[in-house]
C-alpha cells in the first residue's frame with residue numbers, strides 16, 4: 252500500500268519550546284487517519300507544517316513521494332485543509348466563499364461553477380448558496396468551512412477538529428461526508444477531541460502527546476496494548492472535592508481522572524484493588540453513588556498512555 | 564500571477580459591495596471639496612466687484628491706493644459717483660464700496676490714516692480680504708508718515724522706495740492667496756488626509772484576514788504570503804488612484820474650480836504621495852497587534868501630521884517652528900508641489916519634490932518589509 256503522506260523525524264520549535272518532537276508517521280492511501288491528542292499535544296502544529304503554513308524546524312514531510320518544501324505548489328494543490336478555526340468570509344455568500352477558494356487552485360469557468368455547486372451540495376448547503384454565513388448556525392459554518400477545502404478535489408484532506416461545538420445533526424452530517432469523501436478516494440487526516448467520533452470513523456489512529464507519537468495502529472491494535480487494563484467508573488457528586496493523588500498511589504492504578512460526576516480509574520486487570528479504592532474514598536468522605544467496570548476502549552488506551560483526558 | 568488577479572478581483576468586489584467603502588473612499592474626498600468650496604467661495608464667482616468714490620482729488624497717495632486695489636487678484640474696480648454706487652450696491656452689482664473722503668492722503672502722510680469709508684452689503688467675509696489688504700497697505704504708508712514726522716520731502720523719498728518693492732511683494736503674495744488657489748489647496752489637503760485613511764483601511768484587510776483566519780486558508784492554497792501582500796498593495800493603489808481621479812474630476816467638472824494648474828499635472832505628485840501613504844499603512848499594520856491597534860496608531864499619526872503640514876490651514880498662519888517641522892512630513896512636499904505648480908513652475912522642474920515623496924515611500928516600505936520579515940515565521944507574519 253502506497254503512502255500518501257510520510258513524516259520523518261519532524262520537529263517544530265517555537266523559541267525553546269518544542270511543540271512537535273521528532274515525529275514520524277505514515278498515512279496510507281485511502282485511510283481515514285485519526286490524530287488523537289490532548290490540548291496542546293501538537294496536532295495543529297503538525298497539520299500547519301503539512302499545509303505549508305509553518306516552516307519545519309527539522310525533519311521532512313513527503314506528499315505523494317515529493318518533498319513538500321521543494322514542491323510547495325504541488326503539495327498545496329493536492330491538500331485541502333479544514334482549519335480548526337472557521338476560516339470564511341462573512342460578507343460573501345456561501346457560494347462566493349467556495350468559488351473564491353476553489354479559484355485559487357486555478358479552477359475557472361464552467362468547471363469552477365460545477366465544483367463549487369458540488370461542494371456545497373456535498374455538505375448540505377446547496378439551498379443556502381446565496382445566503383451570507385453571518386446568518387448561519389455554528390454547524391452550518393463548520394460545513395461551509397469544509398466545502399471551501401474540498402471543491403478543488405485534493406488527494407489529501409486534513410480536518411482539524413471539524414466538529415467542535417456543533418449540534419448533533421450537523422455532526423452526523425459531517426461524519427457521513429467524511430466517509431463519503433473517503434469512499435470517493437480521498438485520504439483523510441482527522442483530528443478530534445471526541446473519542447467516539449475517532450473510534451467510529453477512523454481506520455488507523457495515532458496518539459500524540461507532548462509532540463510525540465506514543466502509539467499508532469488500528470483500534471484493535473491500540474486496544475491490544477492494554478489487554479491487562481480495565482476501567483472503573485465511580486459515580487460521585489459533581490462538586491465533590493477529591494484527593495486524586497491518594498487514589499493514584501494505590502497499587503495497580505495507572506491513571507485517575509475526574510470528569511464531572513464520574514471518577515475514571517484505569518487499573519491493572521490482575522490486581523484486585525477495588526476494596527482499597529473504595530476504602531480511600533470513604534476515608535475522604537466521598538459520597539459514592541455507583542461503581543461499574545468498563546470494557547477497555549480507546550479512551551482507556553488514551554488515559555493509560557497519557558494519564559490525561561482528551562478534553563479539558 | 565493568476566491567483567493574484569483572482570484575489571484582487573475578489574477584494575475589489577468585496578470592497579465595492581459595501582456602501583461604507585463608497586462613502587469612505589469617494590464620498591469623503593468629495594465632501595472635502597464641498598467643504599473647501601463653502602470655506603472660501605463667499606465671493607460667488609471668485610471676483611469681488613468694488614466701487615470706488617474718490618473725493619480726495621489727484622493726490623499721489625490716493626491714486627496709488629486706488630491702483631493698489633485694482634491690482635489685487637479677483638477684484639474688479641469701477642470708479643463711480645455716490646448715487647451710482649448706492650444703486651449698484653443695493654442691486655448687487657457691487658459687493659463693496661470704498662470712499663476716499665477729502666483729506667485721506669494728508670491723514671496718511673501724517674501717520675494717522677482717516678477719511679476712509681468702506682461699505683458692503685454682502686457681509687464681512689466678502690470684503691474682508693480687500694479690507695485686510697488695504698489696511699496693511701495704508702498701515703505701511705502711515706508708518707512711514709509717522710517716522711518722518713510730516714517732513715514732506717523725506718516722506719516722498721521713502722514712499723517712492725517703499726512703493727517699488729511693495730508692489731512686487733504683494734503681487735507674489737497675492738497669487739498665493741487667491742480664493743481659488745486656497746480652495747484647491749484645501750481640497751487637496753482633505754484629499755491627502757482621506758487618502759491616508761483609505762490606505763490604512765485597505766491595509767487593515769490583512770489584519771482582518773488574519774483575525775478571521777482566511778489568511779491562513781489563503782496561504783495553504785498555492786498563493787504565497789508575498790503575492791498576498793502584493794495583491795493587497797495593488798488594490799490599494801487602484802483605490803487611491805480612483806480616489807485622486809474622481810476628486811479632481813469633481814473639482815474640475817462639477818464645481819468648476821480653476822486650480823490654476825492643469826489637473827492632469829496634479830495626478831502624478833498625488834499618486835506618488837499615495838504610494839507613500841500605502842507604504843506607511845503597511846508599516847502600521849506590520850507593527851500593530853490588532854486592527855484596533857492599527858486604527859489607533861494611524862489616527863495618532865495622520866491627523867496631527869496633516870495639521871502640521873498645512874492640510875487644513877494655510878501654512879502662512881503657522882509659527883515658524885511648525886513650518887520647519889513640516890519639512891519632515893510627506894504631506895508638506897505634496898502641498899508644496901501643488902503650490903509651485905500653481906505659481907507656474909513646470910512639473911519637470913519639481914523633480915526634487917517628487918524624489919522626496921518617493922524617498923518617503925521607499926523608507927516606509929523598507930521598514931514594513933523589515934518588520935514583516937522579522938516575524939517568527941515569514942509565512943505567517945506575527
Ligand SMILES: Nc1ncnc2c1ncn2[C@@H]1O[C@H](COP(=O)(O)OP(=O)(O)OP(=O)(O)O)[C@@H](O)[C@H]1O
Nearest residue numbers: 265268270288289290291292293294295296297335
Ligand atoms: N505560534 C506559536 N508560538 C508559540 N507557541 C505555539 C505556537 N503555536 C502553537 N504553540 C504551542 O505549541 C503547542 C502545541 O499547539 P497545537 O496548537 O499544535 O496543539 P493542538 O494539539 O492542536 O491542541 P488543541 O487540541 O488545543 O488544538 C501548544 O503548547 C501551543 O501553545
Ligand SMILES: [Mg+2]
Nearest residue numbers: 294295296335
Ligand atoms: Mg489544534
